[in-house]
Amino acid sequence: MITRATSVVILGGGPGGYEAALVAARLGAGVTVVEQDGLGGAAVLTDCVPSKALISTADYMSDFEVAAGLGVRLQDPEGDEVSDAVAQAETVNRRILQLAAAQSVDIQASLESVGVRVLRGRGRVVDRGTVSVDTADGARTKLRADVLLLATGATPRVLPSAVPDGQRILTWQQIYSLTELPRRIVVIGSGVTGAELAQAYLGLGSEVVLVSSRDRVLPGEDADAATVIEDVFRKRGMEVLSRSRAAGVERTEAGVVVSLVDGRTVEGSHALLAVGSVPQTAGIGLEELGVERSESGHVTVDRVSRTSVAGVYAAGDCTGVLPLASVAAMQGRIAMWHALGDAVAPLSVRGVAANIFTDPEIATVGIGQREADESPDIEVVRLPLARNPRAKMQAITDGFVKLFCRKGYGTVLGGVVVAPKASELIFPVALAVQNRLSVDQVSSTITVYPSLSGSIAEAARQLHQSE
Secondary structure, three states, X not given: OOOOOOEEEEEOOOHHHHXXXXXXXXXXXXXXXXXXXXOOXXXXXXXXXXXXXXXXXXXXXXXXXXXXXXXXXXXXXOOOEOOOOOOOHHXXXXXXXXXXXXXXXXXXXXXXXXOOEEEEEEEEEXXXXXXXXXXXXXXXXXEEOOEEEEOXXXXXXXXOOEOOOOOOEEEOOOHHHOOOOOOEEEEEOOXXXXXXXXXXXXXXXXXXXXXXXXXXXXXXXXXXXXXXXXXXXXXXXXXXEOOOOEEEEEEOOOOEEEEEOOOOXXXXXXXXXXXXXXXXXXXXXXXXHOOXXXXXXXXXXXXXXXXXXXXXXXXXXXOOOOOOXXXXXXXXXXXXXXXXXXXXXXXXXXXXXXXXXXOOEEEEEEOOHHHHHHOOOEEEEEEEHHHOHHHHHOOOOOOEEEEEEEOOOOXXXXXXXXXXXXXXXXXXXXXXXXXXXXXXXXXXXXXXXXXXXXXXXXXXXXXXXXX
């Protein structure tokens, strides 16, 4: 607990900012959060929460197809078979935005309940202890800051030759204004955001063309997992253009034309830009303050979220540590624990689980295949999910469980799960990695039969280290 009154100013109300505010307030500091768009930031309002809600809606659509394969059909009261489920884009997007707004309101209520002051506006660092805020009502106010946390997040990267107009050429933050489902959407970029949203629109009923500049989709992920996802994309009718880099996008009378570097063109009704993000660290006084940033503009931090300037901390996507809401939140908490003198442990990403919300999902934790290939001391086993009895019951044919352990010791070092709801299945693997459990400890824990998690225990059994 702090022993004197301390003023904490937080620029940005996303996961890194609002979780830090909760910690600081409970430790007795006077806390002000400055947020331009609304509590929760992009994660809640335009990114993580909305995109996963859109994907969940698409998942319901795919349930109809799975049910048909199991012998279940929809039928109207007259006994006629209902052939198609249809997504109503305006209704879907309205619900998503209402859900995001409600989450933002809940976060603000949580902050205010512990005495945090919330200022709607844009903040700029004047000097080490002062922040100037241009508020939403047109006023300007100055705040004293004994401790400053930068949690300004990131924004979609755009191409000079593909300027978003919010109607036909869109960033992932603009798609929720659509009142009609895109007839044919060209998704530019096959990283996590591109793959997730391409999957979502395919599931909702759009024709989808995915433009990938690399040899395969999800180039930064486990190669086996990415291959499964690309095969599923193609099997379900998505057109995947590998080794195809977009040169620009132009509006036409009927939609858009995407020009590729090799001279080809792709026509569509809409284009979605998913070519990465840039940190929102320019123009807020960091240069004048002397806060060190990388060439990409990310704020440089250590494992307790300190920047190069004493008393100034940073958390979340503006740091480039890991672009995950869970990591941003932990960075924010650690920053306040450290700044206000509470017990603190440096950030460890060893046990951080990540998930890609495609269908099937890809969940990972710990080391991956690349590290295993480079070390003779790491053993790996991969089990196809189709062999699992619960998977057979649910007509799951795509996916696998992969575990990595250290030879001789059996310590679980990482894992990959490709499956429906892999985000839930990865948790026992994350527990094992975080707590340095052995494969024998994992396999000796009795699982429900039948269950998808049984494949995790079976993989651990196959990695048993005999003496």
